[in-house]
Amino acid sequence: MKKFLMMLAFASVSVAGMAQSETPELKHSVATNSFWSNWFIQANLAGTAFYNSSETPLNLDKSPLKGFRNNLGLSVAIGKWFTPGIGLRSKVNGFWGRTVWGDDKEVNANKYWQFNEDVMFNLSNMICGYNPNRVWNFIPYIGGGISRNMSYDSYAMGLQFGLLNEFRLSRKFALNLDLAFSGNEPDFDGDPRTSGTDADRPSLKAKDRTFSLEVGLTYNLGKASWNKVPDVDAINALHQSQLDALNAQLADANAENDRLNDLIKNHKCPEAKTVTVKEVAAAPVSVFFNIGKSKIASRKDLQNVKALTEAAKDSKFVVTGYADSKTGSASFNQKLSQKRADTVADELVKMGVSRDKIEVVAKGGVADLTPISYNRRATVEIK
Structure with missing residues (x-):
């Protein structure tokens, strides 16, 4: 003993x-x-x-x-x-x-x-x-x-x-x-x-x-772990920055529209009419993921993607996947970013976008945004 x-x-x-x-x-x-x-x-x-x-x-x-x-x-x-x-x-x-x-x-x-x-x-x-x-x-x-x-x-x-x-x-x-x-x-x-x-x-x-x-x-x-709380503040902050960018682009488009209308009004051609110029905002739309996952954290993010595809029906799109560089190895993050991009590309196809109009890019682990959790995403933008 x-x-x-x-x-x-x-x-x-x-x-x-x-x-x-x-x-x-x-x-x-x-x-x-x-x-x-x-x-x-x-x-x-x-x-x-x-x-x-x-x-x-x-x-x-x-x-x-x-x-x-x-x-x-x-x-x-x-x-x-x-x-x-x-x-x-x-x-x-x-x-x-x-x-x-x-x-x-x-x-x-x-x-x-x-x-x-x-x-x-x-x-x-x-x-x-x-x-x-x-x-x-x-x-x-x-x-x-x-x-x-x-x-x-x-x-x-x-x-x-x-x-x-x-x-x-x-x-x-x-x-x-x-x-x-x-x-x-x-x-x-x-x-x-x-x-x-x-x-x-x-x-x-x-x-x-x-x-x-x-x-x-x-x-x-059974289940031996705990569900993670989504980083709501980070997601809301990034969405707000995207809205600010869209508002700024809309203001620029309205200014250009006013300039063109002034040119038309002052033109001597009698049949000149007021023309409204429409532009599609080019800011990328983000879809967020939880740490280490390739399943979309909130499907509400797809509403912005849907709006973008409807506004640019005949355009080509680039889907770019990212992971945060602070967690996981470089090889793991490369594969994870590819999976995230593929997941969002599949959603575009479900929305009616032809597969041959979608370019998929995997950027791996990055630290482009602060805090680091902002980088767990995939973006959709018009090519």
């Missing part, structure tokens, strides 16, 4: 060191998911050390590595994250324990189980922002529940707090390293001794206590 606990401690230090070297990713806000999203189950192997509320007069070694104190066990849990930072977990653990009568581990052996309901706080997401690719998540928790010592047919209430370290293995799996302390009513371990002890005092020594170190796996059920 001593070797097992030392190996677990060494593994925790090694994996934590690797977690510190994770590559930073872009943080983003998330929307609340449905009730059936973000559930998880856990299964762990546990090493637990036991401390008796009535053992003070025995002057026993306090080390959790002593065989008369510790034993192996198992734990299983099911839980749900309601936000990236707050979740609930129902957990059962046991099943081989110790009642510390002395330093003989065989005499001390018992069987027990504990059920706890924990409130969990993912401080990594709460402090640093949600990141689905984060290697290490730091999750303190606190909870309470009931315990039963099956060997002595006794029940007790208790409180526990701990620290769950989750190390991401894939989208579905994570490695657990769970450190926990629990304090239970003095009759938890079935020891009836109270004379000459601290059992009547409101202190930790008056409780039956356990320290646990657990290693296992978390499996994420």
Whole structure:
């Protein structure tokens, strides 16, 4: 048992060191998911050390590595994250324990189980922002529940707090390293001794206590990530800049129309008539995408594209795809910008534009616009 606990401690230090070297990713806000999203189950192997509320007069070694104190066990849990930072977990653990009568581990052996309901706080997401690719998540928790010592047919209430370290293995799996302390009513371990002890005092020594170190796996059920909130401010700001550009071009067109009308009015030709000059604004129309996606974020953007195609029915169009250069590799962004351009070109065809009148261009990752999220788009303009 001593070797097992030392190996677990060494593994925790090694994996934590690797977690510190994770590559930073872009943080983003998330929307609340449905009730059936973000559930998880856990299964762990546990090493637990036991401390008796009535053992003070025995002057026993306090080390959790002593065989008369510790034993192996198992734990299983099911839980749900309601936000990236707050979740609930129902957990059962046991099943081989110790009642510390002395330093003989065989005499001390018992069987027990504990059920706890924990409130969990993912401080990594709460402090640093949600990141689905984060290697290490730091999750303190606190909870309470009931315990039963099956060997002595006794029940007790208790409180526990701990620290769950989750190390991401894939989208579905994570490695657990769970450190926990629990304090239970003095009759938890079935020891009836109270004379000459601290059992009547409101202190930790008056409780039956356990320290646990657990290693296992978390499996994420169903949808294991969070929906991203579209960058509405950025999209609105860019749309406003496009409207300003269109208004400026319209003002120029009206000025040119007035100039031509003045020329016609002052011309000596009697059959001269007022002519209205129409121009189609040449500003590109943008269609936006979420980070890493080639599916159009809001189909409302296609209304502007539809208006442009109707105003220039016989024109040729250029569709240009972009990705932001701050995320993803150059090769990934090139492919992503091509997919975005192809997606918008397909929409033009659905609007009645002939495929041979559409030129598709992929610009890859760029940083032309600020903030960087403005560059996750495809543009449509008249050639």
